[in-house]
Amino acid sequence: MIKNTLLNFIAFSLILIATIPQFAFNQSTISEQELIGKGNPQLFGNGYKLREEAQLSFKKMQAAALKDGISIGAISSYRSFAHQKRIWERKFNNNKAKGLSDLDNIKKIIEYSTIPGTSRHHWGTDIDIYQTNVKQPKNVLLPKNYHNNGPYCKLKEWMDTNASTYGFYLVYTDNSNRKGFKYEPWHFSYKALSAPYLKAYKKLNISEILKTEGLSGIDSFTADFINKYISQNILDINPELL
Numbered sequence: 177m178i179k180n181t182l183l184n185f186i187a188f189s190l191i192l193i194a195t196i197p198q199f200a201f202n203q204s205t206i207s208e209q210e211l212i213g214k215g216n217p218q219l220f221g222n223g224y225k226l227r228e229e230a231q232l233s234f235k236k237m238q239a240a241a242l243k244d245g246i247s248i249g250a251i252s253s254y255r256s257f258a259h260q261k262r263i264w265e266r267k268f269n270n271n272k273a274k275g276l277s278d279l280d281n282i283k284k285i286i287e288y289s290t291i292p293g294t295s296r297h298h299w300g301t302d303i304d305i306y307q308t309n310v311k312q313p314k315n316v317l318l319p320k321n322y323h324n325n326g327p328y329c330k331l332k333e334w335m336d337t338n339a340s341t342y343g344f345y346l347v348y349t350d351n352s353n354r355k356g357f358k359y360e361p362w363h364f365s366y367k368a369l370s371a372p373y374l375k376a377y378k379k380l381n382i383s384e385i386l387k388t389e390g391l392s393g394i395d396s397f398t399a400d401f402i403n404k405y406i407s408q409n410i411l412d413i414n415p416e417l418l
Contacts, residue, residue, distance in 0.1 A: 230303075291391070302365045306362060344367070
């Protein structure tokens with residue numbers, strides 16, 4: 177009797193494990209390479225790329241918003257290290273041509289853009305959004321587009337009310353006491369995945385990782401600079417995501 181009960185329990189446990197979605201394990205086993213944008217994560221989406229759980233929830237959110245007359249589009253989602261490095265080098269070279277010193281150059285870039293290897297977009301959990309069924313402004317990613325009479329103000333109002341229902345939270349809020357990256361009303365993160373990924377990311381030696389990447393301005397990445405960057409740009413975010 178005891179033997180049969182034990183065998184039944186083991187069999188039930190194996191079935192239960194087999195039915196748990198794969199993403200439940202990925203949260204604890206995501207590699208350093210994936211955390212810095214050099215892995216090969218399985219991504220999903222049409223016109224954007226997210227991890228499966230985030231993508232499924234994003235589709236549900238899109239469908240719900242559309243019922244209220246708001247069509248949510250994606251401007252940017254997953255970005256690899258190489259992609260982020262291209263952004264970094266382009267901005268660095270443009271600023272350098274204007275006469276900025278390396279340090280001032282870097283400070284200018286990190287108002288909105290991350291150092292390659294430190295972007296939340298490397299994780300496949302974050303997405304930049306806009307509203308597609310309105311007249312488009314010349315420059316999409318400007319805070320004014322999401323406020324007052326801006327073309328995306330209805331989208332922002334809807335997201336403020338509904339985004340958390342689908343697991344998405346604004347990352348860089350307009351809290352005047354927050355430091356680091358400037359306010360981005362378009363950047364949302366899928367908390368169920370990004371929170372444990374951030375926890376894992378905090379264990380990495382970012383300074384040592386960046387030293388080997390040959391980034392422009394690397395000589396300005398002193399220990400003090402990196403420590404400040406981590407505390408302000410990486411960790412001074414919406415408390416809901418910590």
